[in-house]
Amino acid sequence: MLTVRYTYLYVLAFLLLLTACVVRPLDRTPYQETDYYEETIDDLEETPVTIFQGDTVKVGWAKVNITPPVGTPLAGYGKRLGMSYEEVHDSAWVRTFAFSNGKTEAYYVALDLLIVPMQVLQELEKIYPELNLKPEQVYLTATHSHTSFGGWGKKLGIKLMTGKYDEELVQRLTQQIVQSMELARRDLQATKVGFGSVSAPSLVKNRLLNDEDNPYYADRQQNRDTELRFLKFEREDGTTAVLSVFSAHATILPSETPSLSRDYPGVLVDELEERIKFASFSAGAVGSHSPVYFDGDTHESTEAVGERLAKLLREELLHVETKYIYTIGHGRTELDLPKPQWRITQGLRLAPFLFNGIFGDHPAYVTSLQLGEVVFLGAPADYSGEFVPQLAKQAQAQGQNAIVTSFNGGYIGYITPDKYYTLDEYETRSMNFFGPYSGSYLTEIMLRQLQQHQP
Template sequence: MEDIIVPLPVASAGYGPLRPSATEATTPLAIRALVLQSGDVRVAIVSAELLTPPSAMRRSLAGLLQELKVTELLVTATHTHSSMGSYEPSSLFQLGGVGRFRPAASQAVIAATSSALRRAVEALTPVSVELGEGSVPDLIVSRGRDEPQADARLTRLVFRHEQRKVAELSIFSAHPTLAPHKSRTLSGDYPGRYSRTMEEEGGVVLFLQGMVGNARAALPPREGDASSRDALFATLLTHAARGIHPTPVPAEGLAYTRVQVKLPRPDASRLVPVGLHGITENALCHLGPRQAEASRLSLGSASLLFMPAEVTLPAGRLIEDAGGATRVISLTGDYIGYLDSPEHVRNQSGESQLQYFGPELLETFVRAAALTTSSLEGPRPP
């Protein structure tokens, strides 16, 4: 784990093009890294307390990854809406969520990531893997009436050296929007507080967003003042996590595959008024990504599917089924917006009003999820 040395003042990410400039941070924003190795395959997972995964991260770290012999890199974002911005050179992202690009902000993120990766490689040690899962329906709610259900699972993937916990992947699904909106104070929101509290037991704890697209954290409206809601929620989530007792994963081993997909043409019919469809779609074609990746990481019988979007529950269920996966992980590698079900897209319901592409987007990633199973090499010995 490495704290980001934020070059204050900096844009506060998360709430559209009009955002304040942050001048302080309640808690440090962190980058956490876990490196897994089996044979000549060395996979690095990075969890960044940011709104989106930095799109240029793999390219920026190419030399370091070669030096550290990291063969695959998965960069995920906690999707924290009260985190720092200005780290993203993409004009589309600058307008939509992270503010005007500043090289110093990008360099701060890359420096913290580089340090976290070095620490993770230096800490490589033989481990056993444990998996546990529970349901916390009282802590999550769907964001809209069109899709009444949200993914209430809380999953813990724990790595131990002998009896000592050295790392954990905690997977949950809820937008981190509990910290005060449009504040001049940066915060890691509940994911950052959760990870730091869970790390008191030892090891590094990476927080990963699951089917976050239509999910928000649930707290009673008057429970705590605005400045403490994220801390309260992190306490409740930590308590729930400690009630889940992971058990050993059978047939341990490591396997990884990555599938590149061509994205369909953007569809702005739900994003803007009719008169702006053409110009918006042209801008998305010009500024947005044309390709994306779906990745699968298998650890024995546990497998994770990493997606570059905010995946909703109905979309995530289809992807998990197609890939035979334990969990879908959102916001990995790049950001292509929301990924909702074709039914919601056609009806202009659910979260599809924030989706940049038409109903064929989900079909594209369902096929990709299935391909990750057919092209997956057999698990290698730990």
């Protein structure tokens, strides 16, 4: 009996020790009192954005088909378990704008992918010196299509969403991005630029607040970013190009269909290119924002949403005045992060080493690109559209316009307002990786970087 009793005690002690190793209490230290906040502020001040006044800005554009062979895994839903696609409904592309004013150059890259993969960012940064570029000169974005290709994630947690890792695919994709940049650089010409925006409230909803039992349900119609923002590029010969951004997830198509598609962004871009020379799309502040559609999860729905957005943009395009600009600015601030806080209950989280073992420990940055009076702000996350009014208001006070994009080469999960942290929802529970103040923290850093672009 004594031996059995000691065995139980040993087992209990082992379980308690194991629990102590893998479970931690939630850390609710206000972010402005932390070392990671101070380190990020220091980095922001030590490596501020650089702004160059030069000659008339020249603009070039190019696209390269990046569709890998049939049999490549899809990316976007863990329940696919790495399912490969069997057909290509519409091809994936990288679409790039190049900008130069004689003093500096910059690039805006839009990938028809779920995100800009971390492994691809690492490979690009090895090549930038060969192109006489610094990382902050290349502004990376993605369409966030959940039916584009994967194969670019190494860690287990990423593989569940993107399928088996393919080193050859990563290398090929990196070279295709570089190719698009080089082609866009060769196309540089003096080009007028204009900012436009049109509201599309009937095409986007805040899915985080859809549940009638949600205490914030009544705010669902107000707490959205409904603007379709764009830049119009116009050359002397009448050639026109458009760079567009909208804050609704590209998640119309079903997860179980083994078909590659760009979802509604592909329709939007194709519709625009029937009337103009070149168009691109990037996911805006899509965190918790979904498209509104009525024909089910079908290609008919992607066509309806994409065509409607294209119609709205084309109508507004006629009223957008363009002018020559002379200013290019760019910035990149490394975002120092707290220890991961992937929760298992409201008060307990998994130990950071477990999270990093599953998802990896990747660098994250806040990025920015200034073109004349327009400032692009890039987030390494599913960044919520509920934050956009704060950034737009600050830009307006500076005499500028702000355009927010997500997925700039790092990924730190869903970033939603702090008040939602205790909601038992996918965005605020499963996909909140870094604790209760992630929204306020990231938004403050983005606001500070925006302020550095002030004339």
